[in-house]
Amino acid sequence: MPRHIVHMSDAAAAALRAALKQLRKELEVPPDFPAPVLAAADAAAAAPRLPDEDATHLPFFTIDPPASKDLDQAMYLERRPGGGFRVHYAIADVAAFVTPGGALDAEAHERVETLYFPDGKVPLHPPAISEGAASLLPDRTVPALLWRHDLDADGRVTHSRVGRALVRSRARLDYAGVQQAIDAGTAEEPVALLRDIGTLREAVEVARGGISVSLPDQEVTLEEGSFRLSYRAALPVEGWNEQISLMTGMAAARMMLDSGTGILRTQKTAEPAVVTRVRAIARVLGIDWPHHVSYADLVRRLDPQDQKHAAFLSEATAMLLKAEYTAFRDHRVPEHTVHAAIAAPYAHCTAPLRRLIDRYTGELCVAACAGQAPPDWVLTALYGLPCDMLRGKGAKADRRSVDLAEAAVLMNRVGQVFEAAVINTDEEANRPREGLLHLADPAVLGRVKAEAALKLGETVRATLRRANPGHPGENKVLFTVP
Known part of the structure; x- marks a missing residue:
């Protein structure tokens, strides 16, 4: 599901403080972290479990909104001798800090995911972990799950692997700055390659029949006593960045399917009656959708900056694209393993600072690549994780905002x-x-x-x-x- 993100100016947020407080109350948002959890976070931050491999020679960089401190992903991109590309993709290793069954683990299972509101967020993990010791902030050596993807000249993945390593980000970049540098031709090659790889991966997605939906962010300001609403469409670099994450999620799903144990993000194709209804909504909004055109092809033609198109995308995806988590083990692979919008098996695995399940999928992939059995704490929790994730309130917080x-x-x-x-x-x-x-x-x-x-x-x-x-x-x- 695409996210509809709401931003507010300081003045607008101040004027709506009571309403935002009421919204948190309605959603029964978790209060501040209990003292024992904060103490456990401080202790874990001071003594993480460190890996043997050292990859700090790779000059990783992160791309996030300017104010973000919980940095889950860092990348380093390079060309391969003889053609193609190599993507080094570091994911925060939350398991290096969270002890199974401990106070941090229990609290994360209660919270499930980070919640985002127009005036701030409610984190999954205490800031000492999520914005400190585990975050891939620049000029700090931290443990990570290091993915390495080899791609051919057409952007197709030829090999993927993941293991634990120490990494060190060299630069903390933001979307607008990266877009400007790439457009101006001043970006260093590892950054400029994001456009090359991202556009190739978008072409691979089209050929696969996948769909990427990007809804514009809403910006609320207070001007002369009245609230004003404006919209900001996503920059191309945000889509290229998302392609790296999607590529990793598909690689993770394939690893888990091959190993016989895992948890996927699955999505079935909508029933014909639902598609008929969505086609009717398109007609209402003046959107031409010929019967020979698939939903995926239609979405690629739409402009999210056009508010009728944005309204259609918001309503249609809510009706058509309902996903769930599917767990399996001991090679008892379920009949349905595909995520319909992505048009491939897929797993959430690139945001462990903000989503509970990613810590588990990351661990399953590390074990699969090493040819080892998954840890007992992962197997014990495996079949309960779909129910845990159903308790997450992120989508509801987005919609209510x-x-x-x-x-x-x-x-x-x-x-x-x-x-x-x-x-x-x-x-x-x-x-x-x-x-x-x-x-x-x-x-x-x-x-x-x-x-x-x-x-x-x-x-x-x-x-x-x-x-x-x-x-x-x-x-x-x-x-x-x-």
């Missing part, structure tokens, strides 16, 4: 009438008079209740009845139609 932002933008316009399109209805849930509206200006989605059954695709004149960022529950914005 978007609801809050859009309510803030509309809060001074209660009582006004808007022309809007019905882009979904709750008819399948036996609520034909309820559904979802898309407004053109401002470009937001809102819940609607009508006196008569709603028709998918119709244009209605809807009265804004509620736009309250602090309203409990999901429906912070509500319209009615006579």
Whole structure:
């Protein structure tokens, strides 16, 4: 699922402080870390389990948003003699700090994942680990899971392996700076190669039938007493960077399938009735989707900066692309192993500072490459991890943050009438008079209740009845139609 990320200016966040606090309360966000967990983090940070291999001679670099401190990934890219590329991809080795069954481990299983809100985050691990000892910050020697991918001249992976090593990042880069340097031709070759490898991997994705969906970030500002909403589309470098992560996730899935034990991120193709409904939503938003064109091909034609396209991508992916975690062991491989959007087997493994399951998949891959059995602590937890991850609140925090932002933008316009399109209805849930509206200006989605059954695709004149960022529950914005 693509993320819809909401950013807020300091002034907007301050004005919405009470609403953001209420949102955390509704989601039952974990409080500050207990003292024993903080003490365990400090002790682990001072005495990690270090690997034998030393790869600190490789000049790794990281690419993240400027304010990020929990840096999961670092890379070093080079050309191979005779053609092709080698990708050195370091992933934070959280298992070097977290003792199975200890206080840090138990707390991580309670939290499951890092939660992101417009005014800050609620981390999976204490900052002493996630933003300190385990983070791939520059000029620090840290333990990592070091992936090495060999690619041919067309960007296809010919060999992948992973093992533990000490690494040292030399530069902490951000997306905008990297994009500017690559476009200007001033980037050093290991950085410039990200464009070459990334675009080749995007072509491989197209040939495979995969889909990469990138929704624009929302930015909320407070100007002259009113909240304003603007959008920022992803830079090309963000897509190239994502391709390195996807490549690693596919390699991890293949390793685990070959070894007979693992946990995949799987996704089945949507039922025909769902596809028919999504095609209807496309028609409502004026998106031409010929029947001979696949969903993957359609997505590549859309412009996320076009708000009708963004609305379609947001709603369509929520309906079509529902993924789950699938665990297996002892070569009892499940019948379905593919992630439909990626069009290949895939595993989450590149964000262990922010997602619980990645610590386990990383360990499984290290064991598989070494020809060893996975550790007992991994096998013991394996079949419970899908249930653990279901308790994660990241997607809900993202969605509720978007609801809050859009309510803030509309809060001074209660009582006004808007022309809007019905882009979904709750008819399948036996609520034909309820559904979802898309407004053109401002470009937001809102819940609607009508006196008569709603028709998918119709244009209605809807009265804004509620736009309250602090309203409990999901429906912070509500319209009615006579």
